[in-house]
Structures are given as structure tokens and as C-alpha cells.
Amino acid sequence: MLRADGITVAYGRQRVLRGADLAVAPGVVTGLAGPSGCGKSTLARVLALLLRPDAGRLTVDGAEVHRWRHRASRDLRTRVALIFQQPRLAVDPRLTLREIAAEPFHATGRPPDPAAELADDLGLTSELMVRRPHEVSDGQLQRACVARALALRPRYVICDEMTTMLDASTQAHLIARLEAYRRETGAGILAITHDEELLTRWTEPSGGPTVRMS
Amino acid sequence: MAATFPTARRTAPGRSRRPSRWIAAGLLVALALAVLLVPAVVQLDQQLVDLRAANQAPSLAHPFGTDEVGRDVLLRVVYGLRVSLLIGLVAALVSVTVGTVAGLAAGTLGGTADRVIMRVVDGFNSVPHLLFGIFIVALFSPSATAVVVSVGLTHWTTAARIVRSEVLTLRARPFVDAAVSGGSGRLRIVRRHFLPHLLPHIALASVLMVPHAIWHETALSFLGLGLPPHLASLGNMINDGARSLLAGNWWASLFPGLFILVPTLAISVLVQYWRDRANPRWRSELQL
Incomplete structure (x- = not known):
């Protein structure tokens, strides 16, 4: 269980989150909905151990998180993967798609062989993998980001408006891929979106709850 | 399709409209060749004292004239430029390297480390750097190393500021x-993501630092604190020439002075051109 209790975050004097609670159970898709600017993305960054909240506690599979970003242990922070809304901003523009997808393997000192398989699974041909981000479409780039997120086989995957910018077929394909990953590994998925229809369609098969923020 | 549009590249910085960069590049190449080839090819002793030929005005035998002990000014200017360029390059590299390390540390570590490093930068900047440079060379005996250390230790702050501010914007991306989420540690992020993005900025800072370092070398040598007096450096030569200036011997100071001015101006012109090219937005603004 990835559990956040009473998370409060403020940027300067602007308070974005006030005592937010959320639990992401393994094996199901938990929905998170809410209007723009209500703090969904901020909560996602807290859950991925990328942002230290001003108050509240976060536990990953029962272990309370005390350190964030680099200071968090590698094991803990790679257990939660985050897929960003805008793939363009989420990749280093200087790297090729292959380097982007294989980066987690290199960073953790594992052999990068599964990267090619993952990319293949996501419909990325080897011809695409040698291109740089500016040479591919948003959809293709987001596929590479999903491959990168799944590389270290995380226990929890947080999808922050992952498919907002993409066409319907790419959207369906990526969600199907994540669902297959969930069924295969029993990972917990947090689907953040303000698209009600998508939310229903995504959370229903696993019977996961939907949390609404305001 | 593409051919029907007059592309920006073809109409933009036209060869005929901005010849300055070709002149600058040509002058730099000529000077570099002179500096590299003359000492290897010409078998003349630049230190040779010939009192019978002292203080001669420029002539065919001595195009830049001779100094007060009869040494050929042209030959010594080439040797002097060699020394000054070398010191300029090394000093620029030292200062930019120190600055990059400091800026990276401040930007990456943040918090207390950032505050301490930036206060040190402020401390260095609050002291006039020529004075501080003089203080540092005074600790050594006159030598090239002393000049490199002095310029390197007083000029790293600019590079540190540039690198730190770039790292701060990169860090937020x-x-x-x-x-981080993919398991990269701090060092890996610096190596894999920060340094490649910083490289153009660091390169520009180094190139801009070379002329500045040459000025400092000449200034220190002119004050008699830089290089040992017998060594032909541009600063030493201006200093020597200044003594006979009142006797009307203008050439002994003027030519070394021009040899400081020409390469530094040429480097600035080329850097300006590079900047315009590297940043298309500036280029289009310039074309308006």
C-alpha cells in the first residue's frame, strides 16, 4: 500500500494541498480526479518521493518515508514510478529514445537488455529508438516514457494526466499496456485525470476506488 | 516546396554584409601561424642585444623598429604574443574549471553549501580583482605560474554564477x-544531464575569458609583477618601451600594444558572431 496521510504542501505563501489523504492499493487502479490547479500533480510528486511535503506522512508498503529525492534510498524511490503529463518536458532533449528508455538500467547498474523488449512491446521500432525527442511525435515520446517508467518494475505507477495530449488510439494502447503490467505484476496504479469517461473505463475492470479532490 | 521560400539561412548574415568575422578569423589564423611557426623557422635570437642598433625607427631591416638595447621589436612581439596567448589560455581554463566546479556544487547541493559558496563568490567580487590579483602574484616570485594562479583565482566567480544559475533552471525541469525517480544519483545527473547542457555556456565563458586573461597578464607584467623582466611578454615590452617614449621612440610600445588589441578584438568579434548564430531568436531580431 502506498499511503499518504494529511499531506500539506505550500509553495511560498500559496498553500496547494491541505491535509490530503490518499491510498493506492497494489493490484488495482485507483482513480484521482479534480479540477485543474487543485493539487493533483503536486500530490503525485509527493507520492513519487520527488517533493517533500510541509506536513503529513507517506508510507510505502508500510515503511514510512523520511527522506526525499536523492536522499531517499534508491530502492524506495524506484518502487514508485511517475509518468508525466508532457513527455516533451520529461525527457532530456539530448538523448535518443533508446538512451531514455535504458537510463534507469544504467543508473542502477543493471544490464539494459530488457529495455529493447519493453520498447518493442510499446510499439517503438528500432528505427524510432535512435531518434531524439524532437524527431518523434508526442505519442511516440510518451511510449518511451512508459517504457522508462516500467523499466525497474515498480510496485506503484502514478500516471499524471498521462494521455491528455495524445490521440485516442495511442491512449488506448498505453492504457492497455499498463493494465497488462498491472495484471502481470500486481502493481498498484494511480490514474490521475479530469476525463470522467476515461476514469470510469480505466478503474472499472479492477474495481478500484476513485478519489475526488476539490 | 521548401525551395519556394527564401529561407532565413540564405538571406541571413550575408558574407558581404558582415565581413568583420572573416577579417577577424583571418587575423587570428595569421597570428596563430606566426606564433607557432616563427620560433621554429626563424633562427634569430630574440634576446640578442645589439647596442649599435638601439632605438632605430621602423625600417625594412626592422619593420617594427628596435628597442633601447637594439633588439628587434617584431621578433620579440611574436615571442611575447606566444607567451601571452599561452598564459591567457591556461588562465582561462583554470578560472572556468574552478568556476564550473563551484557553480555545479552550489547549484546541485543547494541549501547551506549553496549559501556558503555564493557568499564566497560575493566576497571575491567585492574586492577589486586587479588589486587582489596583485596581492596573489606578490606571494610568488615573478613567473608564468604566478600569473595563471592570480588570474584563475580572481576570475572563477563569473563562470560560477553562470553555471549555478543554469543548474538551478535545469534542476527544476x-x-x-x-x-531521480529512475534511480539516478546526484553525480550521475550532473554527468548525464547537467554537464552536456552546460557545455555551450562553459565554452563561451572560456573563450571570453582568454582576452581578459591576456589583459591581466600584460597589466601585471607592465607593473613589473608578472613575468620575469627578461622574458618577452607584451606587458614587459610596453613597460620597457614606455621608458623611451618621451624620447620619441613610439614604436617600442605601440606595436606590442597593437598585438594585445588585435587578437582580443578578433576573439570578441568571433564570439559575437557565434552567439548570434547559436541563438536564432537573437539572429531574427537583428535582421528586423
């Missing part, structure tokens, strides 16, 4: 979050 989502792809760094993604790297």
Missing part, C-alpha cells in the same frame, strides 16, 4: 525528476 521534469526530466531531472524523472531521472
Whole structure:
């Protein structure tokens, strides 16, 4: 269980989150909905151990998180993967798609062989993998980001408006891929979106709850 | 299709409209060749004292004239430029390297480390750097190393500021979050993401630092604190020439002075051109 209790975050004097609670159970898709600017993305960054909240506690599979970003242990922070809304901003523009997808393997000192398989699974041909981000479409780039997120086989995957910018077929394909990953590994998925229809369609098969923020 | 549009590249910085960069590049190449080839090819002793030929005005035998002990000014200017360029390059590299390390540390570590490093930068900047440079060379005996250390230790702050501010903007970009989440440690992020993005800025800072370092070398040598007096450096030569200036011997100071001015101006012109090219937005603004 990835559990956040009473998370409060403020940027300067602007308070974005006030005592937010959320639990992401393994094996199901938990929905998170809410209007723009209500703090969904901020909560996602807290859950991925990328942002230290001003108050509240976060536990990953029962272990309370005390350190964030680099200071968090590698094991803990790679257990939660985050897929960003805008793939363009989420990749280093200087790297090729292959380097982007294989980066987690290199960073953790594992052999990068599964990267090619993952990319293949996501419909990325080897011809695409040698291109740089500016040479591919948003959809293709987001596929590479999903491959990168799944590389270290995380226990929890947080999808922050992952498919907002993409066409319907790419959207369906990526969600199907994540669902297959969930069924295969029993990972917990947090689907953040303000698209009600998508939310229903995504959370229903696993019977996961939907949390609404305001 | 593309051919029907007059592309920006073809109409932009036209060869005929901005010949300055070709002149600058040509002058730099000529000077570099002179500096590299003359000492290897010409078998003349630049230190040779010939009192019978002292203080001669420029002539065919001595195009830049001779100094007060009869040494050929042209030959010594070439040797002097060699020394000054070398010191300029090394000093620029030292200062930019120190600055990059400091800026990276401040930007990456943040918090207390950032505050301490930036206060040290402020401390260095609050002291006039020529004075501080003089203080540092005074600790050594006159030598090239002393000049390099002095310029390097007083000029790293600019590079540190540039690098730190770039790291701060890079750090906030989502792809760094993604790297952290993918298990990258601090060092890996610096090596894999920060340094490649910083490289153009660091390169520009180094090139800009070379002329500045040459000025400092000449200034220190002119004050008699830089290089040992017998060594032909541009600063030493201006200093020597200044003594006979009142006797009307203008050439002994003027030519070394021109040899400081020409390469530094040429480097500035080329850097300006590079900047315009590297940043298309500036280029289009310039074309308006």
C-alpha cells in the first residue's frame, strides 16, 4: 500500500494541498480526479518521493518515508514510478529514445537488455529508438516514457494526466499496456485525470476506488 | 516546396554584409601561424642585444623598429604574443574549471553549501580583482605560474554564477525528476544531464575569458609583477618601451600594444558572431 496521510504542501505563501489523504492499493487502479490547479500533480510528486511535503506522512508498503529525492534510498524511490503529463518536458532533449528508455538500467547498474523488449512491446521500432525527442511525435515520446517508467518494475505507477495530449488510439494502447503490467505484476496504479469517461473505463475492470479532490 | 521560400539561412548574415568575422578569423589564423611557426623557422635570437642598433625607427631591416638595447621589436612581439596567448589560455581554463566546479556544487547541493559558496563568490567580487590579483602574484616570485594562479583565482566567480544559475533552471525541469525517480544519483545527473547542457555556456565563458586573461597578464607584467623582466611578454615590452617614449621612440610600445588589441578584438568579434548564430531568436531580431 502506498499511503499518504494529511499531506500539506505550500509553495511560498500559496498553500496547494491541505491535509490530503490518499491510498493506492497494489493490484488495482485507483482513480484521482479534480479540477485543474487543485493539487493533483503536486500530490503525485509527493507520492513519487520527488517533493517533500510541509506536513503529513507517506508510507510505502508500510515503511514510512523520511527522506526525499536523492536522499531517499534508491530502492524506495524506484518502487514508485511517475509518468508525466508532457513527455516533451520529461525527457532530456539530448538523448535518443533508446538512451531514455535504458537510463534507469544504467543508473542502477543493471544490464539494459530488457529495455529493447519493453520498447518493442510499446510499439517503438528500432528505427524510432535512435531518434531524439524532437524527431518523434508526442505519442511516440510518451511510449518511451512508459517504457522508462516500467523499466525497474515498480510496485506503484502514478500516471499524471498521462494521455491528455495524445490521440485516442495511442491512449488506448498505453492504457492497455499498463493494465497488462498491472495484471502481470500486481502493481498498484494511480490514474490521475479530469476525463470522467476515461476514469470510469480505466478503474472499472479492477474495481478500484476513485478519489475526488476539490 | 521548401525551395519556394527564401529561407532565413540564405538571406541571413550575408558574407558581404558582415565581413568583420572573416577579417577577424583571418587575423587570428595569421597570428596563430606566426606564433607557432616563427620560433621554429626563424633562427634569430630574440634576446640578442645589439647596442649599435638601439632605438632605430621602423625600417625594412626592422619593420617594427628596435628597442633601447637594439633588439628587434617584431621578433620579440611574436615571442611575447606566444607567451601571452599561452598564459591567457591556461588562465582561462583554470578560472572556468574552478568556476564550473563551484557553480555545479552550489547549484546541485543547494541549501547551506549553496549559501556558503555564493557568499564566497560575493566576497571575491567585492574586492577589486586587479588589486587582489596583485596581492596573489606578490606571494610568488615573478613567473608564468604566478600569473595563471592570480588570474584563475580572481576570475572563477563569473563562470560560477553562470553555471549555478543554469543548474538551478535545469534542476527544476521534469526530466531531472524523472531521472531521480529512475534511480539516478546526484553525480550521475550532473554527468548525464547537467554537464552536456552546460557545455555551450562553459565554452563561451572560456573563450571570453582568454582576452581578459591576456589583459591581466600584460597589466601585471607592465607593473613589473608578472613575468620575469627578461622574458618577452607584451606587458614587459610596453613597460620597457614606455621608458623611451618621451624620447620619441613610439614604436617600442605601440606595436606590442597593437598585438594585445588585435587578437582580443578578433576573439570578441568571433564570439559575437557565434552567439548570434547559436541563438536564432537573437539572429531574427537583428535582421528586423
